Amino acid sequence: MSVLFQTGKLCLYKKCLKTSFCKYVFLRKASDVPRQFVSFDEIVAQRRAEARRSLVVQVNSESSFTELYGYCSKYATVNDIHHYKNSGGEHFMLIECSTEENLKDVLQNCSSHQKDLDVMAVPSPFLWFRAAPGKEKYPVTTRSLAVKDGCNKVDEDALYEELLNCGTVSDQIQLLYDRTVLNDLGIRLRYMVARQLEVIFSSLYANIAIQPFGSSVNGFGKMGCDLDLVLTNALTNEMTAANRRLVYQEKKTEGGRSPWQRHMELVAALLELRAPGAARVQRVLHARVPIVKYAHDMTDLDCDLCYNNTSGVYMSELLYLLGSMDNRVRPLVLAVRRWARAVTLTCAQPGRWITNFPLTLLVLFFLQQQRLLPSVRQLVQLARKGDIRIAEDNLNCTFLRDASRLPAASRGDHNLQTLLMQFFEYYAQFDFQDKAISVYEGNPVRKPNALPLYIVNPLEQALNVSRNVSYEELERLRLEVRNAAWQLEAGLEGKKGDDWGILGLIEQRSTRSLKKLLRVGNSHRLVSVKDLFNDKEDDPNSTEIKSKVQRLSKTEKDNVNELKDSVVKDEKNSQNVKEKQTQSMKYKNTQVRNEVNRIRRGKIV
Structure with a gap:
């Protein structure tokens, strides 16, 4: 140990441990409880930040990477580009910029709307990359796709x-x-779908937020699982400050139905008219929690959008905590x-x-x-002041959010x-x-x-x-x-x-x-189905196969003939027995005997 301190190798060893790869390895191998726990809120904040600085661009193929990267990197620093294909065979690339300001620069300098009178222009993080009017040359880059075919x-x-x-x-x-x-790309795309709705609805609601919940975020989701989304419109303390004298005029909902049913009707109409990629919109408004179901064709996701179901978000957080x-x-x-x-x-x-x-x-x-x-009761008992959460209908969803505070x-x-x-x-x-x-x-x-x-x-x-x-x-x-x-x-x-x-x-x-x-190797099969349909006359196995079939058919015919002979023989024996019985029977007179024989002859088929 003294040699390490004298030669300075210990410092080099510590420096190696600080690399991201070593951190990953040591965190992966360490016990889940003592290590630094990443909370659900931190994961959600990280994913939402990634979505705010990302775009999904439809391209011709994965070979469009060089041109797309060169075009966007002129205005922004690009972190990574992920490639995937949807079920229709269309190619898409998810571009993540380093900052939100970089993304704004890309949209301001690189994006445009279509010249079509039948199209209403809409802001959206989903775009397509059209061919250049002339041949543009971009500097050679050593960058490559972070992921190719990430959603296969x-x-x-x-x-x-x-x-x-x-x-x-x-x-x-x-x-x-x-x-x-x-996988990572599947989670990114789910947050991109939520971000798309936030951009579209932001002009209608003061503080709109759309968050995935369920299997997409609790750690138990599989590839291709459905996307559950919750729409919330919670006002911050700053927006409702009592010392501000100018107050916004608000529209109160009138009518017999729940106001949120009517809001979800509006959301469904906006999805049909304003959300690129949204298709097959269905309204399930009379359930306990009104839901709008739709399919997102660009990401191959079946989505369920509900309003203010924060208890579902907290349930996802609880499952994430227990799974971690x-x-x-x-x-x-x-x-x-x-x-x-x-x-x-x-x-x-x-x-x-x-x-x-x-x-x-x-x-x-x-x-x-x-x-x-x-047990969840233990998590509730260990909860602190910062862990207090109250969902809709005053439902208490308070429990310990930091698993590292659990006793060993x-x-x-x-x-x-x-x-x-x-x-x-x-x-x-x-x-x-x-x-x-x-x-x-x-x-x-x-x-x-x-x-x-x-x-x-x-x-x-x-x-x-x-x-x-x-x-x-x-x-x-x-x-x-x-x-x-x-x-x-x-x-x-x-x-x-x-x-x-x-x-x-x-x-x-x-x-x-x-x-x-x-x-393969089924010993119970006498002749394979493939061999029965082999038409090659010169096949050395064909003669043997035909002989097997002929032998089987001959054996079957012999068995049938033997069965027929035995049936005929049994019928003759039964008739002889009946005749003997008839002859041995004594009748009262000749008239009775003739009548009995007539009845028996009438019953013969």
């Missing part, structure tokens, strides 16, 4: 091949999470969700089946039983394989008839009513988030967790096959049955 769908065949080559089930679960979790406490939580949740979709426990359409949100709570509750996660707890040595097996075993034996799932308490509680499945809302304990689940679906859930536990255990004991580990759990049942039917 997961290749299921390639994913199954990678899962097949994993060493353990834990490696499979972690790989499934790494390949299917919502242990690096095994999110991979386990995504594995369980994928399994539930494979066995059709969940469905994209609403109905009487369980959804992803209650499934996530089931996993979190199970991890609480393993003492890997605290034992993380346990269970790997993902063990946790997944224990998850199935736990709910295979759970008493759903009398007990309810309470993530708030961290323990099973008595059911307050006779609904089949009762999962307590962690932020509003009077609500059951699984009240739609029927008795039949609950029985299917219990059956499927038992089958999954048995299948996972059986797969671990035998040799590694095509469905070892989680492969047999996450494959669709129809696909699994077809693979078993067409599996």
